Amino acid sequence: MLDVVSTESRVSAGSAERPVASSRAIATMAFATGAVVANIYYVQPLAETLAQAFHSSTGEIGLLITVLQLGYAVGLATLVPLGDLVERRRLLIVLLTGCAVGLSFMASAPNLAVIASAAVLVGLTSVAVQVIVPFAAHLAGEGRQGQVVGTVMSGLLIGILLSRTVSGLLAGLIGWRWVFGIAALVTLAVAVVLWRELPMHPPTARMGYPALLRSVLRLIRVEPELRYRMLIGALSFAAFSAFWSTSGFLLARPPYHWNEIQIGLFALLGAAGAMAAKFAGKLADAGHTRWSTIGFALLSTASFLPLWIGGHSVVALGIGVVLLDLGVQGLQITNQSVIYALRADARSRLNTAYMTTYFLGGTLGSGLASALYAWFGWAGVCLLGASFPVLVALLWLGEQVRGRRRGRVLAGSY
Numbered sequence: 001m002l003d004v005v006s007t008e009s010r011v012s013a014g015s016a017e018r019p020v021a022s023s024r025a026i027a028t029m030a031f032a033t034g035a036v037v038a039n040i041y042y043v044q045p046l047a048e049t050l051a052q053a054f055h056s057s058t059g060e061i062g063l064l065i066t067v068l069q070l071g072y073a074v075g076l077a078t079l080v081p082l083g084d085l086v087e088r089r090r091l092l093i094v095l096l097t098g099c100a101v102g103l104s105f106m107a108s109a110p111n112l113a114v115i116a117s118a119a120v121l122v123g124l125t126s127v128a129v130q131v132i133v134p135f136a137a138h139l140a141g142e143g144r145q146g147q148v149v150g151t152v153m154s155g156l157l158i159g160i161l162l163s164r165t166v167s168g169l170l171a172g173l174i175g176w177r178w179v180f181g182i183a184a185l186v187t188l189a190v191a192v193v194l195w196r197e198l199p200m201h202p203p204t205a206r207m208g209y210p211a212l213l214r215s216v217l218r219l220i221r222v223e224p225e226l227r228y229r230m231l232i233g234a235l236s237f238a239a240f241s242a243f244w245s246t247s248g249f250l251l252a253r254p255p256y257h258w259n260e261i262q263i264g265l266f267a268l269l270g271a272a273g274a275m276a277a278k279f280a281g282k283l284a285d286a287g288h289t290r291w292s293t294i295g296f297a298l299l300s301t302a303s304f305l306p307l308w309i310g311g312h313s314v315v316a317l318g319i320g321v322v323l324l325d326l327g328v329q330g331l332q333i334t335n336q337s338v339i340y341a342l343r344a345d346a347r348s349r350l351n352t353a354y355m356t357t358y359f360l361g362g363t364l365g366s367g368l369a370s371a372l373y374a375w376f377g378w379a380g381v382c383l384l385g386a387s388f389p390v391l392v393a394l395l396w397l398g399e400q401v402r403g404r405r406r407g408r409v410l411a412g413s414y
Helices: 023-040 044-053 058-078 080-084 088-108 112-139 145-174 176-197 209-222 224-252 260-285 289-309 314-340 344-406
Strands: none
Touching: 023 058, 023 088, 023 112, 023 145, 023 176, 044 058, 044 145, 044 176, 044 224, 044 260, 058 080, 058 112, 058 209, 058 224, 058 344, 080 088, 080 112, 080 209, 080 344, 088 112, 088 176, 112 145, 112 314, 112 344, 145 176, 145 260, 145 314, 209 224, 209 344, 224 260, 224 289, 224 314, 224 344, 260 289, 260 314, 289 314, 289 344, 314 344
16 A cells, blocks of 8 residues: 555645645636536425425434535545646536536436435535635645635535525425426536636645555554544534524424425525634634534534524524524634645545545434434434534543643644
């Protein structure tokens, strides 16, 4: 096996002149990540609509949401590492074209089996966003990685949030099939924009594809901070997914009885997460990631009290959404700022390891929440969601205790 730490043949980050991204390029990346990541969230506010359209149960629609996220996780593990091995701009075009095809099949699906199969393809190829994010980190100037990643991630977060609003509005006005049809056209347009605006980016690794995948596992083994951040990210996104994958059922049923448009507009409250992204990026650049980790974890935990009360109070529900998105997205930017600083030549593979576990955590949260909602209602979902950031806080505390015992707590490392 090739040693990714010492003997891997690669292009050193300092061995060649590295282009620094312009403000226009960063804005383009932010727009692209938002437009593409939306593809895996359009389905969430349509849960009740799809259940009626295909005469399916809550559990079956929950499974559709889960397999879409699972497809995304598989793409993270198998496709994102190619960002270190092949020219990134060409890779993005291939992925986005495949995503547009999958969305077209979702728009025309005659039954639940077809739409679920197409959803897997959409999830698999939407990992294009996770090729863009480390690309942005590579193009950032010295001392600006946290801010640049925060800016691009703000676009991604806005895309996640607006996806629910756009989905609800379009479904309510012209039908749910148009949601996926228009998304296919937007995805193709993004491919054209990226091809025109982004610079060519030569590979940073020279090895075969199997060796590339093995090197991801080796990075996990030799980088303890990566393992730590992977676990935190997975738990954090599990909490996020537990809420958003079931909120459509809550809002469509008593006591709310909301339609698709109302559900979609409600999702705009989550825009607070975009503010947390830039703030967390600045904290990371200043070396405060250790304390921002516990701060955002506690904020996520606290959010589930108003979310639980929100089962019967829209004001409380709105407060809970804002707190949850601030906490989860703040943790995300903190984690990514740390891992991208570990190895400049292996950022796509570092991102692969981190984001694969991140979305596996989201898949776990969605799956468990759908089951608990059917069995125990909204209270069960909130109890499950709160347990995840509590585990993050306990994990953080354990790291501090171990660090003090070793006599070397490294500021900014955890």
